[in-house]
Amino acid sequence: MNEAIRMQVSAFVDGELPENEAELLMRRLCQDADLRQPVSEYMAIGRIMRGEYSVPGSGVLRERIAAELDERPLQESADTVVAAQPPRFVRPVAGVAIAATVALVAIFGLGRVADVDDSVPASAVVAEEVVSETVPRMTEEQGQLFRLHGDDSESFFTRLISLEIRADELAEVSEFAADEAEEEAEEEAEEEADGTGPVTSQP
Amino acid sequence: MLSCMDTNKAAACIVICGFFAGSRAFAGDAGSPQEWLDRMGSAVQVTNYAGTVVRVRDGEVDTFKVVHTVKDGVVREKVVIQDGNGLEIIRNGNEVHCILPDRRSVLVEEWNNQSTLFSTLPSSDIHFGNEYDVLIKDFERVAGRKAAKLAILPHDGFRYGYRIWLDTETGFPLQTQLIGDDNQPLEHVKFADISIRQDILSSALDPTHSTEDFKWYTEPRPTMKREVESDWNAVDVPSGFRVISTQQKLLPDAEDPLTHIVYGDGLVTVSVFIGPVTDGRKARRSSMGASNSYSTVIGDYRVTAVGQVPQITVEQIAKSMRQSR
Numbered sequence A: 001m002n003e004a005i006r007m008q009v010s011a012f013v014d015g016e017l018p019e020n021e022a023e024l025l026m027r028r029l030c031q032d033a034d035l036r037q038p039v040s041e042y043m044a045i046g047r048i049m050r051g052e053y054s055v056p057g058s059g060v061l062r063e064r065i066a067a068e069l070d071e072r073p074l075q076e077s078a079d080t081v082v083a084a085q086p087p088r089f090v091r092p093v094a095g096v097a098i099a100a101t102v103a104l105v106a107i108f109g110l111g112r113v114a115d116v117d118d119s120v121p122a123s124a125v126v127a128e129e130v131v132s133e134t135v136p137r138m139t140e141e142q143g144q145l146f147r148l149h150g151d152d153s154e155s156f157f158t159r160l161i162s163l164e165i166r167a168d169e170l171a172e173v174s175e176f177a178a179d180e181a182e183e184e185a186e187e188e189a190e191e192e193a194d195g196t197g198p199v200t201s202q203p
Numbered sequence B: 001m002l003s004c005m006d007t008n009k010a011a012a013c014i015v016i017c018g019f020f021a022g023s024r025a026f027a028g029d030a031g032s033p034q035e036w037l038d039r040m041g042s043a044v045q046v047t048n049y050a051g052t053v054v055r056v057r058d059g060e061v062d063t064f065k066v067v068h069t070v071k072d073g074v075v076r077e078k079v080v081i082q083d084g085n086g087l088e089i090i091r092n093g094n095e096v097h098c099i100l101p102d103r104r105s106v107l108v109e110e111w112n113n114q115s116t117l118f119s120t121l122p123s124s125d126i127h128f129g130n131e132y133d134v135l136i137k138d139f140e141r142v143a144g145r146k147a148a149k150l151a152i153l154p155h156d157g158f159r160y161g162y163r164i165w166l167d168t169e170t171g172f173p174l175q176t177q178l179i180g181d182d183n184q185p186l187e188h189v190k191f192a193d194i195s196i197r198q199d200i201l202s203s204a205l206d207p208t209h210s211t212e213d214f215k216w217y218t219e220p221r222p223t224m225k226r227e228v229e230s231d232w233n234a235v236d237v238p239s240g241f242r243v244i245s246t247q248q249k250l251l252p253d254a255e256d257p258l259t260h261i262v263y264g265d266g267l268v269t270v271s272v273f274i275g276p277v278t279d280g281r282k283a284r285r286s287s288m289g290a291s292n293s294y295s296t297v298i299g300d301y302r303v304t305a306v307g308q309v310p311q312i313t314v315e316q317i318a319k320s321m322r323q324s325r
Helices: A003-013 A019-031 A033-049 A058-069 A073-084 A095-108 A140-151 A156-169 A173-194 B007-019 B033-046 B311-319
Strands: A115-118 A131-135 B049-057 B060-071 B074-081 B088-092 B095-100 B105-110 B132-142 B145-154 B161-167 B173-179 B185-196 B215-218 B224-227 B232-234 B242-250 B258-264 B269-276 B283-288 B291-298 B301-307 B321-323
Touching: A140 B269, A140 B283, A140 B291, A140 B301, B033 B132, B033 B145, B033 B161, B033 B173, B132 B161, B145 B173, B161 B185, B232 B258, B232 B269, B269 B311, B283 B311, B291 B311, B291 B321, B301 B311, B301 B321, B311 B321
Parallel strands: B105 B215
Antiparallel strands: A115 A131, A115 B283, B049 B060, B049 B185, B060 B074, B074 B088, B088 B095, B095 B105, B132 B145, B145 B161, B161 B173, B173 B185, B224 B242, B232 B321, B242 B258, B258 B269, B269 B301, B283 B291, B291 B301
16 A cells, blocks of 8 residues: 555545545545555554553544544444444445444344354364453454354344444445446347347347 | 344244144234234335334434335335434435435435344244244234234344334334343334325425535445355254255455355354454454354354344354354
């Protein structure tokens, strides 16, 4: 990732990127997994603010970010909501997608998420439980399995949870419509070149 | 949201009742539990209604305004969340638009043909075993209407119980509860008010907001899936659970497919996912509302069971999965 993009991501997370540039960046984030990492790092600041991780200098940083968030309702809203819930599998991918996820979390929540990690000897056929500590964290993979189970469900609420989980994977409809139109045009061109295209009536 | 119960679900209800035809019905209110559930199965497929639904779960209360119609077999529905930021869900058949007015965004989803606001309604399309009793407990008022209170009582601790209040006039479910092993509701959904009528204007189903300049989003890549035969099976499932389906699924961004085996006891289903070990050999359990999961490593595979059943159920099923050699 070059410096220009890094600056852009930084400005985006700080809410200082002009709207048109933010739009372009969001699209790139949707398409480029490597670019999502810086956003993740910035989002980690939110976790620091909630005291979930202790890092050197986090107090100063927390104050600074808190002060900035006061001026930015969108980010404040996002962090407040996430702070009110146990950490979950909200993957920062794109601005509006994150917003959508947060919005749904705000309304429905995910109930109580408790995760108990049990150490397992590698030689064991079936994992043996050695109960350690309770970690209020559901991995992305676990969330995905809840979602897959819910996809087959007829329950409205289960579907909403499923929707929430997948909200960070959403892509703009118009992009796909454009892609499909482009593909169709290419296919038609190929068919016409092959002489296999649809017969059109002549005047 | 409310909606309908499909023919399979109705059939399951009938089967349920068949098993419990001996349960009592109150004198003066015609109908055995079988007949009540049969009426419910029909009512949810054809009833048009508008009302306010309240859901209580994990100590949290959500309120929804709901309008629901069925015409020529096509469900149209509008649900507006009364709390939070006013999420509005517009459904036309399988296509669902989730409108986020504050974010000026619309999320497009495709849902199953059938869905129900009452997630606690019995819903299954498989054989029903001898794992529950069904009986009419009482007659009470819900949303100003007289309702028959049905109880579905599990025989063991491997599944939850249900209470369903059915409108005596139409058979429509007005209230449901999912009951935990301490006999307390895990989830409670009820109509605070309801108007059951056929003459709901189609304009009542229109979005409240103009979405003309909203951004529209959808899921970019669907999960690929196909029916397969698997050499995995559970050697010690709780009684009544049997395999409903076995699929192989390839998730977006995943290299290896997941095997997805669904077990059901007639009322609930448990999914078992078998895939590569990607995150260490640790067993873990987690929960989401009344749904639980247990994940463990068996041989070279991670095996995870998920379902709206008690933790012991997913744990027993996951631990008992074996691959035939």
